[in-house]
Every structure is written in structure tokens, then in C-alpha cells.
Amino acid sequence: MVERLEAQARAGLAESLPQWRLVEGRDAIRREFRFRDFSEAWGFMSRVALLAEAQDHHPEWSNVWNRVEILLSTHDAGGLSERDLRLARAIDALGAQSVIA
């Protein structure tokens, strides 16, 4: 059973994951990544897909050419859990290499 995040972890989100934003109307976080072109965006998505499989935790996402939008929430918990934070941190580490600032 996956537990939803406690108040303390929520309060620290802005500091622990500064590039992610809470989604309005839903217990989820999102971040948009931009790359040089589609090929780099797709390469990033491939790496994220492998991560997601390894963590058995999967993003809701979309891609438009060089943009990748990722939303994280834990379906099994009905909202944010530590699993989302763990995946977000790992995605940040991947995305840092090729994102256009």
C-alpha cells in the first residue's frame, strides 16, 4: 500500500524540487522540459521510460516536438507519494544534461 505524502513533505516541495509545480485541482506535480529538437526530446523520453520501468512508477506525459511535459501522481495512493518525489529527482538528473535553460 502506498501512502500519500504527509504535510511535512508537501511543505518542503518548493525546496526539494524547485523546478516542479503543484497541479491545480489535482494532487500531482508537473514540469516542462525543452530540448534542442525532437530527437533530443525523444532520447530523454526513452531514458525516462527505462527509469520508470526500473522504479515501477510511470509518468503521465506528452510531447510536442522539442517539449516534454511530465505530470507525476501515484494512482495507487490517489495523489502524491514518495514515489513521485523519487522519480522526479531521477528525471531532474537526466534532464539536466540536455535541457535548454
Ligand SMILES: C[C@H](O)[C@H](O)[C@H]1CNC2=NC(N)=NC(=O)C2=N1
Ligand atoms: C502494479 C504496479 O506496481 C502499479 O500499478 C504501479 C505501476 N506504475 C504506477 N505509476 C504511477 N504513476 N502510479 C501508480 O500508482 C503506479 N502503480
